[in-house]
Amino acid sequence: MSRAKQLYDWADSRLDVENAQKFLGKAFPAEDSFLLGEVAIFCFILLVLSGIFLGLFFEPSTSDVEYDGSVQEFQGEEMPEAFVSVLHITYDVPFGMFIRRLHHWAAHLFVASIGLHMLRVFFTGSYRNPREPNWVVGTGLAALSMGAAYTGYALPFDEFAATATSIGYNLTISVPLVGDFFGQVIFGGEFPSSATIPRLYFLHVFVIPAAIAVGIAVHMAILIRQKHTEAPREADVETGDRTVDADDGSVIVGLPAFPNQAAVSAVVFFLTAATLSLLAGLLPVHNIAEYGPNNPAATPSLIMPDWFLMWVYGFLKLLPKWASFTVGPVHVSGEFIGGVVLPGLVFAAIAVWPFVDRAPGQEHFTADPLKRPWQTGVGVAAVAFVMIASIAGMNNILADQVLGTTTSVVNPYLSAALLLVPPLYGGLTYLLLRRDLPAERTEQGPAPGEAAGGDADD
Numbered sequence: 001m002s003r004a005k006q007l008y009d010w011a012d013s014r015l016d017v018e019n020a021q022k023f024l025g026k027a028f029p030a031e032d033s034f035l036l037g038e039v040a041i042f043c044f045i046l047l048v049l050s051g052i053f054l055g056l057f058f059e060p061s062t063s064d065v066e067y068d069g070s071v072q073e074f075q076g077e078e079m080p081e082a083f084v085s086v087l088h089i090t091y092d093v094p095f096g097m098f099i100r101r102l103h104h105w106a107a108h109l110f111v112a113s114i115g116l117h118m119l120r121v122f123f124t125g126s127y128r129n130p131r132e133p134n135w136v137v138g139t140g141l142a143a144l145s146m147g148a149a150y151t152g153y154a155l156p157f158d159e160f161a162a163t164a165t166s167i168g169y170n171l172t173i174s175v176p177l178v179g180d181f182f183g184q185v186i187f188g189g190e191f192p193s194s195a196t197i198p199r200l201y202f203l204h205v206f207v208i209p210a211a212i213a214v215g216i217a218v219h220m221a222i223l224i225r226q227k228h229t230e231a232p233r234e235a236d237v238e239t240g241d242r243t244v245d246a247d248d249g250s251v252i253v254g255l256p257a258f259p260n261q262a263a264v265s266a267v268v269f270f271l272t273a274a275t276l277s278l279l280a281g282l283l284p285v286h287n288i289a290e291y292g293p294n295n296p297a298a299t300p301s302l303i304m305p306d307w308f309l310m311w312v313y314g315f316l317k318l319l320p321k322w323a324s325f326t327v328g329p330v331h332v333s334g335e336f337i338g339g340v341v342l343p344g345l346v347f348a349a350i351a352v353w354p355f356v357d358r359a360p361g362q363e364h365f366t367a368d369p370l371k372r373p374w375q376t377g378v379g380v381a382a383v384a385f386v387m388i389a390s391i392a393g394m395n396n397i398l399a400d401q402v403l404g405t406t407t408s409v410v411n412p413y414l415s416a417a418l419l420l421v422p423p424l425y426g427g428l429t430y431l432l433l434r435r436d437l438p439a440e441r442t443e444q445g446p447a448p449g450e451a452a453g454g455d456a457d458d
């Protein structure tokens with residue numbers, strides 16, 4: 001018996017390698033849009049790696065220290081240590097600026113790829129029975145990714161970021177009855193206190209990444225257990241050792257996990273890393289030297305959150321003053337309604353969606369969005385809603401720099417647009433798709449689509 005065979009038998013008797021090989025032959029549908037989820041995973045890996053580098057130099061403290069570094073304008077100035085350490089990373093640590101930018105761009109791409117992945121799953125109906133649990137886990141991951149980005153945004157403790165993140169503190173304490181308690185737990189009390197940055201740092205580098213890692217593990221475990229969805233097949237598929245019927249949803253036709261899909265995934269990983277490196281090399285991020293350290297006595301002229309939280313900011317800006325009331329000892333503020341209740345309702349609506357668009361039996365083929373008039377109409381309306389709310393979040397820029405007027409003039413139009421445009425777009429989408437749909441073709445039956453080739457997995 002050769003040495004290699006002996007080694008294999010040794011490993012097999014302990015690790016059941018034979019079975020693992022079966023797993024490596026697992027089929028992946030050859031669909032490009034299915035790679036969006038992988039891009040999100042790779043961004044997460046790059047975020048953790050670049051974050052470890054940054055963590056070696058970042059100081060989570062707001063105590064003042066004297067600056068001694070390359071930025072002449074701050075030389076000898078007493079400034080918060082967190083701010084000083086990020087200046088140090090950016091201008092004095094070898095590769096510091098590159099890694100900081102890479103971390104920043106990876107955070108943007110992480111949230112963007114999750115959003116696009118979610119839209120792919122939505123419009124192709126891939127959340128339907130039996131994949132509802134994975135959709136719910138995914139909704140949690142989307143919220144966590146925003147939490148990770150928000151807590152990271154605060155850390156350099158520059159004037160812009162500190163002011164923008166103070167909005168989060170105000171929203172937290174606006175929650176009736178328990179707001180102050182959560183303000184203490186998350187922010188260490190008044191914003192900013194000496195405990196704020198250490199608390200946010202702990203959430204950013206440990207609690208939230210750990211929760212995301214567990215969430216991704218559960219998401220993947222459910223995915224492996226349930227298998228991917230697959231585009232409907234045009235005809236029966238010959239896979240070499242068997243014939244898979246066109247409508248047999250219990251079997252996946254696609255690339256084996258190893259080596260084919262592993263090679264595709266490696267390419268996606270390197271493309272993700274290359275894109276982020278290019279962005280980091282060429283495009284600056286959040287220039288803290290320009291903003292200067294946090295100054296509690298001043299308010300910057302322009303305050304805004306990152307793009308993916310702009311819709312929440314839009315709710316806050318559009319909510320009328322009278323939407324704030326007191327019932328007995330409980331005060332319900334506009335901030336609570338706009339910044340906590342409405343976003344909470346949006347996330348709740350996303351989470352329960354697969355239970356609204358219920359499929360009676362299991363659906364293992366993706367649906368064609370053009371053949372799902374009302375579901376696609378709801379999706380279009382939802383995208384329009386988030387986009388208009390995001391534009392409302394930038395109402396000051398729209399008013400000042402685009403229309404040359406004031407926010408009090410544009411706000412009523414934005415409110416009307418937020419209420420009217422989504423149902424209008426959704427309704428039009430519905431009518432257009434309905435018109436093109438022959439009466440007998442509903443979304444439930446597998447419509448002819450692309451046929452995949454390769455291995456079968458059951």
Ligand code: HEM
Nearest residue numbers: 034037038040041118126127134135138139141142228229
């Ligand atoms: C950290 C965030 C996330 C990561 C890393 C992630 C990763 C993935 C990956 C790699 C897949 C398999 C390939 C693919 O379909 O793209 C997948 C499938 C899936 N994801 Fe996500 N996902 C995330 C967030 C979400 C969100 C926000 C939702 C929806 C609310 C979601 C719902 C689903 C569903 C239902 C599937 C199964 C789809 C199918 O079988 O076609 N995921 N996810």
